[in-house]
Amino acid sequence: MEHAHDTTAAPASDTRRWWTLVIFAYVALEGASLQMRGSVVPVLRETFGTPDWQLGLVAPAGTIGFLVLVALVGAIAGRVNTRRVFLVGIVGTGVSVFLIGFTPSFAFFLVALLARGSFGGIGRGTDRPLLSHLHPSDRGKWFSYYDAMWAVGATIGPLVVTAALWVGDWRLAYYTLGVAFLPLALLVWWLPAPRLDGDGDDVLTVSEIRRVGRRPEVLVMAAGIFLSTGVEGALFTWLTTFAAGRVPAALVTPSLSVLLVAYIPGRFVAGKLSTRVGSVQLMLGLAVVCLLSVIYTFFVASGLGVLVGLFGIGFSLSGQYPTLLAYSTEAAPEHSAPINSFALVVSAVGIAGVPAALGFVISDSGIALAMQLLVIPLVALVGVAVMAWVRVGEAVE
Numbered sequence: 300m301e302h303a304h305d306t307t308a309a310p311a312s313d314t315r316r317w318w319t320l321v322i323f324a325y326v327a328l329e330g331a332s333l334q335m336r337g338s339v340v341p342v343l344r345e346t347f348g349t350p351d352w353q354l355g356l357v358a359p360a361g362t363i364g365f366l367v368l369v370a371l372v373g374a375i376a377g378r379v380n381t382r383r384v385f386l387v388g389i390v391g392t393g394v395s396v397f398l399i400g401f402t403p404s405f406a407f408f409l410v411a412l413l414a415r416g417s418f419g420g421i422g423r424g425t426d427r428p429l430l431s432h433l434h435p436s437d438r439g440k441w442f443s444y445y446d447a448m449w450a451v452g453a454t455i456g457p458l459v460v461t462a463a464l465w466v467g468d469w470r471l472a473y474y475t476l477g478v479a480f481l482p483l484a485l486l487v488w489w490l491p492a493p494r495l496d497g498d499g500d501d502v503l504t505v506s507e508i509r510r511v512g513r514r515p516e517v518l519v520m521a522a523g524i525f526l527s528t529g530v531e532g533a534l535f536t537w538l539t540t541f542a543a544g545r546v547p548a549a550l551v552t553p554s555l556s557v558l559l560v561a562y563i564p565g566r567f568v569a570g571k572l573s574t575r576v577g578s579v580q581l582m583l584g585l586a587v588v589c590l591l592s593v594i595y596t597f598f599v600a601s602g603l604g605v606l607v608g609l610f611g612i613g614f615s616l617s618g619q620y621p622t623l624l625a626y627s628t629e630a631a632p633e634h635s636a637p638i639n640s641f642a643l644v645v646s647a648v649g650i651a652g653v654p655a656a657l658g659f660v661i662s663d664s665g666i667a668l669a670m671q672l673l674v675i676p677l678v679a680l681v682g683v684a685v686m687a688w689v690r691v692g693e694a695v696e
Contacts, residue, residue: 315433318493319441321486322426323448325389328483329419330452331459332396332476336361336412338460342469347405360409364417366647372424373640381429386487388422393480400473423643428635429493431628438628439573439581442621447566450617454559511631517638519687520627521645523582526676526683527619528646529653530589533673534558534612536654541597541666546605557606561613569618578626582619583684589615590677597670619680620646626687 336357343349343357372384395414402408427445434441456476463472511517535555542554572581589612596608624642628635653676660669 314491314493317486317490318433319430321483321490322430323445324483325392325422325426325480326445327448327452327455328476328479329392329422330449331456332392332415332452332473333361333419334453334456335460335472335476338457339469339472342464343405343408349405353405356409357412360412361416362647362651364413364415365420365423366644368417368420369424369640369643370420372421373637376424376428376634376636381425382487382492384421385425385429386484388418388420388425389480389484389487391418392422393477393484394418395477396473396480397477400470400477402470424636424640427624427639431632431635431639433493435632437574438632439578439622439625440570442625442628443566443570443573443618446617446621447563447570450559450562450566454556454563511634511638514627514630515687515690516627516630517641519683520623520638520642522683523623523680524620524642524645525649526680527586527616527623528649529676530593530616530673532650532652532654533657533670535650537657537661537666537669538609540661541670542605546602550603550606554606554609558609558613561610562617565614565617566621568614569622572618573622573625578622578629579684579688582622582626583681583688585615585618585622586677586680586684589619590674590681593673593677597667597673 340354395411399411430441431438460472463469538555542551592608592611600608628638657669
């Protein structure tokens with residue numbers, strides 16, 4: 300990963316601290332902009348008279364560009380200047396978010412979402428690999444903190460839309476969030492170049508793709524992320540449907556917020572634990588707790604007990620992604636960017652695929668059985684963790 304070596308006298312610890320803050324702020328704002336789109340769907344229906352089948356294009360429009368660009372950034376890491384690429388991601392994300400506020404039609408909204416996702420892919424394809432090289436000795440902790448900041452933003456995003464609607468115009472939410480990216484862009488422009496241990500990412504070649512792709516740690520990561528994000532996608536999509544009639548009516552919609560709020564302490568705790576126990580042991584422990592929480596929530600609980608179970612699911616499920624990614628990155632830290640990109644692509648497949656499969660189950664057998672079937676990927680996740688512990692062990696460079 301090319302980066303200019305700064306010659307100023309700024310202490311390395313100060314430079315690392317500022318770059319870490321920039322990365323955390325960016326991922327929080329990006330998470331907020333992502334989760335805002337769901338909150339404005341009802342407004343789009345009323346404002347533009349958009350039919351439901353067109354509203355269904357909102358998620359793909361925001362995802363397609365993201366996946367393409369995040370994969371591209373992973374492929375060219377080591378050949379480009381990190382600061383410039385990250386700056387493009389920040390500025391592009393901010394501008395596209397701001398432009399969403401000018402939406403004159405639903406078609407314009409979709410194009411702006413495509414741009415937001417594309418620039419978000421550039422930023423997200425750069426920021427975590429940079430964080431990996433800034434904190435090589437405790438990646439698990441910092442990856443968990445990174446994802447906790449995303450969860451903070453994802454929780455705040457819908458609230459910003461709610462506040463804008465209360466004021467009288469949903470567009471204010473996008474104007475406000477778009478402007479919030481400006482200080483970050485100025486900070487990245489002003490900061491000394493990030494001082495990385497080593498030279499960052501190496502150039503990715505075909506032989507290196509084969510070597511890294513065969514690493515058992517990377518295969519464990521791919522399987523674990525697919526399974527865990529599949530459960531996440533199912534919950535994000537179908538949880539409120541399950542909650543209807545099972546919790547008080549006023550708590551049906553907030554039930555999803557209970558799950559998301561649990562991600563924040565869950566990821567901070569996972570980050571702390573990652574410095575005390577190995578990645579594989581942490582992965583296994585979290586998977587077992589999540590499995591037990593799912594069994595309690597969807598087989599036993601009723602009323603407010605469902606919300607308690609959902610908090611347990613969110614708390615334990617939230618630590619899987621950063622733990623798995625840190626585990627695989629430790630095996631090939633010189634290729635942090637492509638591993639990060641691969642993880643994001645796999646997670647997108649899991650988040651989209653499992654909810655779609657459960658949709659057929661719901662049509663035939665109902666929402667209760669569909670949610671109970673989530674024990675299957677979680678049992679498989681426990682199996683992956685046990686296999687990694689027994690056959691692979693901790694990642695070794």
